[in-house]
Amino acid sequence: MSAAATPATGQDRLWSVDEHLEDILATVSPLEPIELQLLDAQGCVLVDDVTVPVSLPPFDNSSMDGYAVRVADIAGASEEFPAALTVIGDVAAGAADLLRVGPGQAARIMTGAPLPPGAETVVPVEWTDGGLGGGPVTGMRARSLSPEGAFGQVRVHRPAEARAHVRAKGSDVQAGDLALTAGTVLGPPQIAxxxxxxxxTVRVRPRPRVVVLSTGSELVQPDEQLADGQIYDSNSFALTAAARDAGAIGYRVGAVADDADTLRATIEDQLVRADLMVTTGGVSVGAYDVVKEALSAVGDTEEGGGVEFRKLAMQPGKPQGFGSIGPDHTPLLALPGNPVSSYVSFELFVRPVIRTLMGLKDVHRPRTRAVLQADKALTKAAGRRQFLRGRYTDGTVTPVGGAGSHLIAALAQADALIVVPEDDTSVEPGTEVEVVLLG
Amino acid sequence: MSAAATPATGQDRLWSVDEHLEDILATVSPLEPIELQLLDAQGCVLVDDVTVPVSLPPFDNSSMDGYAVRVADIAGASEEFPAALTVIGDVAAGAADLLRVGPGQAARIMTGAPLPPGAETVVPVEWTDGGLGGGPVTGMRARSLSPEGAFGQVRVHRPAEARAHVRAKGSDVQAGDLALTAGTVLGPPQIAxxxxxxxxTVRVRPRPRVVVLSTGSELVQPDEQLADGQIYDSNSFALTAAARDAGAIGYRVGAVADDADTLRATIEDQLVRADLMVTTGGVSVGAYDVVKEALSAVGDTEEGGGVEFRKLAMQPGKPQGFGSIGPDHTPLLALPGNPVSSYVSFELFVRPVIRTLMGLKDVHRPRTRAVLQADKALTKAAGRRQFLRGRYTDGTVTPVGGAGSHLIAALAQADALIVVPEDDTSVEPGTEVEVVLLG
Structure with missing residues (x-):
């Protein structure tokens, strides 16, 4: 039965990749915000504008280790004719009860310490004799080893203008300023x-909890012995990793046998920890395609709920299911079972859902255009959009492996998907093609 | 004291950014490998070549839901003159004891199921009447609802060549093939x-455990009340986040007061969980710079050990310490305490250390060239390399905020560092500059 002969409505209609994606994203909203500790909010999206409660710095402070002095006392000072001042003590960072600096006096001051009353400027220790009575020094001796350094006399070798080496209160941000706007993604500098x-703590959209389960009676856990007719489950590993890569908390349930009751029970059991459920396999036209069978029964029966199964004009990844299940209308994407099909489907459909749940604006993998580098033309049937695996380098892309949905080895060498549009049946080497960068 | 007057050896020498980085990286080696569960190894570097123990697929199997038949039995079949075959049962995915398909017979077969003995090819269910005696069907009815579908008669409407819709054993990878080479970073497709x-499980270099502690008696935990002279600790949060961003497991110890004994005790206490120790503050020339004081005492006394403090020809980030401490010669980087200085130092020096410990080849932030967009020239003193915060867009970079090491608000708006070389004192708008992309 050709695509052209398919009725254009209902589950027998052939959907375009874009229609399917649009349909999915129309049903998914960002998760409800939650107040998180700063480091737990890393990579999350800020929900509210954040204003500055207290100016930064909160007080005038020194940007150097040196001496807090009055400007007039060091006017005209030079190494030959230094200004000699009486050191009245130390002002360390964090000091609360401050010395008052009078005429002819200096307070030894540390970087970040508050400018004490009476002082008008700071001279770096390198502009002085450090209280040692010799030439210019390169630093102070540690207070614990040399407590006398906080007193005695210091000779200053250079003048300084008022408020030199002083960071003014509020010079970074002022109380009431907008620190960060809603929608900002919190990386290290924003956390700083x-x-x-x-x-x-900060109010952000949390990372979605994504439950991944694969289906298939042929699937065996890695490290176990394969019996006749069995293969290793790879989808549940790959998609859990891909969910984490997209920013989610991924939970791998592993492989469930092709039995509708077991699958239904497993899904209902897992719902409690899922903001999004992803299954692989069992969505095609076979007699044992239990995802289809099971999900029509747990189907969310309220308006807008339930899981719908479709055929897409896409290779790999033709059979797809999506909808919502359970009392909280948890979104569910049912991907095909071939490893390459499920991975490509994840990148195109699940990743944008995860990133929409996170409240990110940029939900898709970046795309670019590249010149096809290949020995011969890429050929395919008309009527479906093809996503071939490729390697992208400096504006060119080279296919790796063939179009087969079971070619995992080639997938592991790829860093891009080559997009061949629906209408094209052949793409010549040297042609510019669209490329999805897998990053 | 000018840089030119500084002796060129020992701790008073002024080091270039590149010399310091080279010196650090020369002392750091990748961590010893460890065997990890697949999903725990995500983002890690594979240590050994991995060869394929069993061919994929492990057996000839069907790529479609359909019927496994003999080629001769369906030669010349059409919808008008279908080939009628006796259905002898189902071959589901995972099936071990297989039916034998004889002349005039068909086995109903599911995607991924082994090609049964006697069968030479597979016809998709869409090329048949599905056993219903009508026109072509779009799929099979579920086995659980319609068990009789596994028997009866099927009419096939199209011929097929030998091994059509069959994935040959070993067509993905063959036993003995190289699956992945040592040095591969494990993303979702490699995990697949x-x-x-x-x-x-797989043998990889683990994520380094990075212990971050800030120092300063002026530091207060966020959400607490600021007293006079105090500021909030931001470095321990920012650098823990940055460590995680670089691929590490980050442990935030938080702020330690300026007391050498306390600091020494804290560092010794934390060593047990550190593959790398990062401190901020206390590395300059002040009398309360306890990191310097404490670390000369815990200094690893064996050859090549100990922590050295330096001045770099760099702004921000002039004072820096690095070396190793404790019985395991744990690497330690002592960064300056100003928030912008510590963050920039982290990006330039700590991130490459983390990624070297992970065994990654690509240890640095990417760099590019961009045209400076600014109202006026950027000016600075000669003799040090400056890293200004900027925003990068499409080949241009715009400075945000000034050069001050305390300007955290501007840092939070930046996504790049603008590099102004040592010898330059002025950079005109429109000039091409080097840019570090903070990603």
Whole structure:
């Protein structure tokens, strides 16, 4: 039965990749926000604008290790004619009760310490004799080894303008300023800013919990012995890893045998920890395609619920299911079982769902155009969009392996998908093609 | 004291960024490999070549849901003159005891099921009447609902060549083939391949455990009340996040007061879980710079051990310490305490260490060249390499904020560092500059 002969409605209609994706994304909304500790919010999306509660720095402070002094006292100072000042003590970072610097006096001050009252400027220790009575020094001796350094006399060798080496209160951000806007993804620098303004927790959209289960009575756990007719389960591993790669918390359930009751029970059991459920296998036209069978029964019967199975104008990945299940209308994507089909389907359909749940704006893999490098033309049937595995380098892409949905070895060498449009039946080497970068 | 007047050896020498980096990387080796469960090895580097123990697929199998038949029995079949065959039963995926298909017979077969003995080819169910005696069907009815479908008669509407819709044993990979080479980073497709060939665990270099602690008596935990002279600790949050971003397991210890004994005790206590120790603050020339003080005492006294403190021809990030400590010669990087200095130092020096420990080849942030977009020239003193924060878009970079090491708000808006070389004192708008992409 050709695609052209298929009725254009219902489950027998052939859907385009774009229609299917649009349909899925129309049903998925970002997860409800949650207040998280800063480091738990890494990679998550901020829900509200964050304003600055207290100016940064919160007080005038020194940007150097040196001496806090009055400007007039060091005017015209030079190494030959130094200004000699009485050191009245130390101002360390974190100091609260501050010395008052009077005329002819200096307070030894550390980077980050508050500028003490009376002081107008800071001279770096390298512009002084460090209280040792000799030439310029390169630093201070540790307070614990040399407590006398906080007192005595210091000779200053250079003048300084008012507020030199002083970071003014509020010079980074002012109280009331907008620190970060809603929608910002929290990376290390954004986490730095939130901590710096005193925010220990932050309201973000959480990482979705994605439950991955593969189906198939032929599937065996790696490291076990293969019997006749069996293969190793790879999909549940690959898609759990891919879910994590997309930003989710991935839970791998593993392989479930082709029995509708078992599958139904497993899915219902797992629902409690799922923001998104992903299955592989059992979605095609076979007599043992239990995902199809099981999910029509657990189907979310309320309006807009239930799981629908479709055929897509796509290779690999023609049979697909999607919808929602259970009391919370948990979204579910039922991917085909061939390893390459399930992986390509994940990248095209599941990854955008995960990133939509996270509240990210940028939900798709980046795409670019590249010149096809190949020995011969790529050929395919008309009427479906093909995603071939390829390697992308500097504007060119080279196919790896063939079009077969079972070619996992070639998939492991690929870093891109070559997109061959529905209408094309042949793509000559040297042609520019669309490429999905798998990153 | 000018850089030119500094002696060229020992701790008073001014080091270039590249010398310092080279020096650090010369002392760091990849971590010893460890056998990990597949999903725990995600993002890690494979240590050994992996060969294929069993061919994939392990047996000839069907790529379609359909009927396994003999070629001669369906030669010349058409919808008008179908070939009528006796259905002898089902071959499901995972089936071990297979039916034998004799002349005039067909076995109903599912995708992935072994090609049964006697059968030479597979016809998709869509090329048949599905045993219903009508026109072509679009699929099979579920076995559980319609068990009689495994028997009776099927009419085949089209011929097929030998081994059509059959995936040959070994057509993906053959036993003995090289599946993945040592040095491969394990992403989802590589994990798929390892699982598919039956590998449940794999030998990789583990993620380094990075202990991050900030120092400073002025530091207060976010969400607490600031007293006079205090600021919030942001470095321990930012660098723990940055360590995770680089691929490490980050442990945040938080802020330690400026007391050498406390710091020494904390570091010694944390060593047990550290593959790399990172501190911030206390490395400059002040009298309370306890990292310097404490680490000369815990210094690894064996050859090549100990922590050395240096001045770099760099802004921000002039004071830096690095070396190794403790019985296992655990590498330690002591970064300056200003938030921007510590973050920039992390990106330039710590990230490459983490990625070297992981065994990655690509240890640095990517760099590119971009045209400077600014209202006025960027100016700086000669003799040090400057790293300004910027935003990169399509080949241009725009500075955000100033050069101050305390400007965290601007850092949170940046996605790139603009590199201004040592000798330059002014960079005009429109000039091409080097840019580090913070990704």
């Amino acid at each position: 800013l939130l901590a710096a303004i005193g925010r220990g | 391949l390892l699982a598919a060939i039956g590998r449940g």
